Amino acid sequence: MNLDGKHIIVTGAGAGIGLGIARACRAAGAEVTGFDVNVAGRDRLEALGARFMQVDVTDLDGFEAAISEAHSREGRLDGMVNNAGVTIKVPFLDMTRAQMETLWTVNQRSVLVGCQAAGRIMTGAGGGAIVNLSSVHARATNPGHEAYAATKAAIAAMTRAMAWSLGPQGVRVNAICPALVRTEIVDAAMQDPTLAAQFRRYNPEGTVTTVDEIGALAVFLLSDAGAALNGSEVMADRAMSALLDVFDVRRD
Template structure:
């Protein structure tokens, strides 16, 4: 799990899972370029030793150009982590076209463009690894997440197809499917003892996955240690989706 001498791009790197992945990649020795549309996480990202670039992945042309520029600056691109995403939970019959478009553009189209732009660079070099952030919602979901679940399932399906498109070129493509993860928002919510107990009740070991744990998985998939995995979905949900009625329980307890 050594990434020394490698260059990795991480989208949505200013906070949450993206920051955890950037931090883990830096700890494994990689040079990291972190993309985020907000400058709020710039200092936190740069404290890890990563380079911050303000990029809005919904600007697909600008996003592709930023990948090319990061590659040109570093002279190589070994890893691409498509982490940027958005969650919109709304009653299905009330979902608007604008909400649908936001989900499709951020969660699906940007990942497709990110994989294509990075994939071209990596294929030309004959090496590389891409990690896409899907979700447990691609496998088991709740009412109100129809649009979100659809985009995350699309990421998982695209990942499987890309494994055969890019695998012969020396490029592996895998996905991580996290469940609830201890981002800044979740950590704040868990200060409420009731919510803390509820969140822990959804996992087999009573723990809630940290962003650093997701970061470690990303490093594994980016490194030579993950060489056998291509087109895989690593479900990081602490067995949440393995329990048949876990989401029914969630719905009853969480409204």
Template sequence: MRLDGRHVIVTGAGAGIGLGIARACRAAGAEVTGFDKQIDGAAKLDQIGARFVQVDVTDLDAFEMAIAEAHGRAGRLDGMVNNAGVTIKVPFLEMTRDQMETLWTVNQRSVLVGCQAAGRIMADAGGGAIVNLSSVHARATNPGHEGYAGTKAAIAAMTRAMAWSLGPHGIRVNAICPAMTRTEIVDAAMQDPDKESLFRSWTADGAVTTVDEIGALAVFLLSDAGSALNGSEVVADRAMSALLDVFDVRRK
């Protein structure tokens, strides 16, 4: 599970899961370029020795150009992690067209463009690895997440298809499907003992996954240790979706 001498791009790297993945890739020896829309992430990435690039992945032309520039600067591109995404939870009958468009553009289209741009570079170089962040909502969801779940299921489906389209070029494409993860927002919510107890009740071992645990999974999939996996979905939900139970917005 080493990435020495390799260059990895991580989108949405300024905070949360993206920062955890960037940190894990750096610890594994990779050169990391972190993309984020918010400038706030620059200092955090600098602290771990990663390069920061401010880019909005919904500007598809700018996103593709940023990938090309990062490749040119490093002289290689071995790994691409499409992590940037948004969550919009709203009653289905109240969802607006703008909210739908935001979900599609950020969560689905940017991943498709990121994979294509990185895939072209990797194909010319003889191979690489791509990791897309899907979600447990791709397989088990609840009311209020119709749009979000659809985009995450699309990521899983695209990942399976791209495994065959890019596999002949030596490129592996896999997805990680996390459930609730201890991002800054979740950690803040867990300061409330009742919420912490609720969150822990959703998993078989009573733990809430950390961003560093998701980072370790990304490193595995990017490294030679994960060479047998292509087109796979790693469901990192601590068995949450394995439980036959009623779990939706009606539960308090």
């Protein structure tokens, strides 16, 4: 779980899961470059001792150039965490093509480009590790998330393929598939006791995963401790997707 001397890029690092991952990587000794489209994340990242770069991952050429710039500045790239993503939940028959395009560009195309750009650097430098943020929706989803679920399933599928594409050159590629996580938005929602109780019923432990717990998983996968894992999907859902007798908590 030691990342001393390593340089890690984290996308969507200014808040939520990305900030939790950046914090965990810094605590493990890594130099961290955090990409985020929102400048509000600068102070949070710099408070951790991380470097902030304003990057819009939907600008695929600009995103690739930012990865190259961060690599050149630090002189190395040991880990890439493709965390940036968006959620759009609308009734399936009402979803617009613009909404579909947003989901695919942010959640899938940017991850593909991030893996390719980082992979080119890492394969030329003897190896590294890539972590992609998928979702429990890649395995178990619900109405209104059709396009979102498809993007997260795509991340899981291409993670498996890239393990073989990049593995022979020493690059491991794995995915983390979280369920509900206590981001700033979820924490605010949980101030409502009814919602808090509902969220806690999503898993047998009756708790909600924290961003720091996801951060710890990312560090494990980026570190030598995770050397045996390649092409894996870590279901960080506290068994939410393991229930055979699926029920809708909204109707229970």
